Amino acid sequence: MTDHDYGAVAAEIKKIIPNDDYDDGSTGPVLVRLAWHASGTYDKETGTGGSNGATMRYKIESSDSANNGLEYARKFLEPIKAKFPWISYSDLWTLGGVVAIEAMGGPKVPWKPGRVDDVDDQYVPPNGRLPDASQGADHIRSIFYRMGFNDQEIVALSGAHNLGRCHGDRSGFEGPWVPNPIRFTNTYFKLLLHAEWVKGKNSVGNEQFYSDDGELMMLPTDMSLVTDPKFRVWVEKYAADRDLFFKDFSAAFSKLIELGVTRGPEGLALRKYSTVARARL
Ligand code: HEM
Numbered sequence: 001m002t003d004h005d006y007g008a009v010a011a012e013i014k015k016i017i018p019n020d021d022y023d024d025g026s027t028g029p030v031l032v033r034l035a036w037h038a039s040g041t042y043d044k045e046t047g048t049g050g051s052n053g054a055t056m057r058y059k060i061e062s063s064d065s066a067n068n069g070l071e072y073a074r075k076f077l078e079p080i081k082a083k084f085p086w087i088s089y090s091d092l093w094t095l096g097g098v099v100a101i102e103a104m105g106g107p108k109v110p111w112k113p114g115r116v117d118d119v120d121d122q123y124v125p126p127n128g129r130l131p132d133a134s135q136g137a138d139h140i141r142s143i144f145y146r147m148g149f150n151d152q153e154i155v156a157l158s159g160a161h162n163l164g165r166c167h168g169d170r171s172g173f174e175g176p177w178v179p180n181p182i183r184f185t186n187t188y189f190k191l192l193l194h195a196e197w198v199k200g201k202n203s204v205g206n207e208q209f210y211s212d213d214g215e216l217m218m219l220p221t222d223m224s225l226v227t228d229p230k231f232r233v234w235v236e237k238y239a240a241d242r243d244l245f246f247k248d249f250s251a252a253f254s255k256l257i258e259l260g261v262t263r264g265p266e267g268l269a270l271r272k273y274s275t276v277a278r279a280r281l
C-alpha cells in the first residue's frame with residue numbers, strides 16, 4: 001500500500017467536530033453513530049456486512065430507517081473526502097468515529113486503514129441487522145452475538161450512549177441520555193444504576209424512559225442493561241471504574257470497525273466470502 005497521510009485526514013476530521021450550528025454543538029456523536037452503523041451489519045456466519053465496502057452509499061442501505069439521520073454524518077465528511085480523494089469511504093467513515101471519540105474526551109481507539117469501497121451494490125447486506133430500540137436483552141444478544149460480541153462487549157459498546165441524543169424525526173425516540181452529551185464519560189452507566197427512570201410515551205407515541213426532571217431519557221434496550229443480571233454486572237463495573245470502561249470500550253469499538261475486513265499481504269481489504277455466501281444475502 002502506498003503510504004498516505006492518514007494523520008492529515010484525522011486532523012481535518014478533528015476540525016469539523018465542534019459545530020455550534022448542529023445539535024448540542026458537536027458533530028461527534030453522529031460521526032460515532034455512522035462508524036457503528038457502517039460496521040454493525042456484520043454476520044460472522046456468512047462473513048457478510050461490516051465496515052469494508054461502504055455499502056451505505058447505496059440506497060438499499062441508506063434508506064433503512066435504522067440509518068435515518070446518518071446523511072448528516074456522511075455530508076459532514078464529504079469535504080474531507082474531496083480534499084483527500086485517495087481515502088476510501090470505508091476508511092473515512094470508521095476513522096471519523098475514532099477521531100470523534102477521542103476529540104470528545106474518550107479513549108484512543110486502534111484503527112487501521114485498507115478498507116476498499118465496493119463498486120456496486122451487489123454486496124449490500126440486507127436491512128434489519130441493526131438493533132431495535134423498543135426491544136430487550138434477548139434481542140440485543142441476538143444482534144451482537146451475530147457480530148461475534150459477548151455480554152461484556154455489548155455493555156461496553158452501549159456506553160457510546162453517553163454521546164448525543166435521540167431525534168424523534170429520525171428514530172422515533174427523543175432526548176439525550178446524559179447532561180453533557182458531547183463529552184465521553186461513564187456517566188451513562190451511573191445514571192442507569194442510580195437515577196429514577198419512569199416509563200412514558202414520547203411525542204411520537206413511542207415508549208421510552210424519563211428521568212425525574214424529564215430532561216434525560218433511556219431507551220427500552222438501555223434499561224435492559226440493568227434488568228438483565230448478566231449485563232448489570234458490567235454496568236456496575238463501568239459505573240464504578242471509568243478507566244476500565246475506557247479500556248474495554250476502546251477494544252470493543254476497534255473490533256467493531258474491523259468487522260468484515262480481511263486484509264491481504266498489501267494490507268488492502270479483500271472480499272472474504274464466496275459467491276455462495278453472497279447469494280444468501
Ligand atoms: C444496543 C443496541 C442499540 C440500540 C437499540 C441503539 C439505538 C439508538 C437510537 C434509537 C438512537 C437515536 C438515533 C436518533 O434518533 O438520532 C441512537 C443514537 C446513538 N447511538 Fe445507539 N443504539 C445501540 C447501540 C449503539 C452502539 C453499539 C453505539 C456505538 C458504539 C451507539 C452509538 C450511538 C450514538 C453515538 C448515538 C447518538 C447519535 C446522535 O446524537 O446523532 N449505539 N442509538
Ligand SMILES: N=NC(=O)c1ccncc1
Pocket residue numbers: 033036065066067130131132133171
Ligand atoms: N445506535 N443505534 C441507532 O442509532 C439506531 C439503531 C436502530 N434503529 C435506529 C437507530
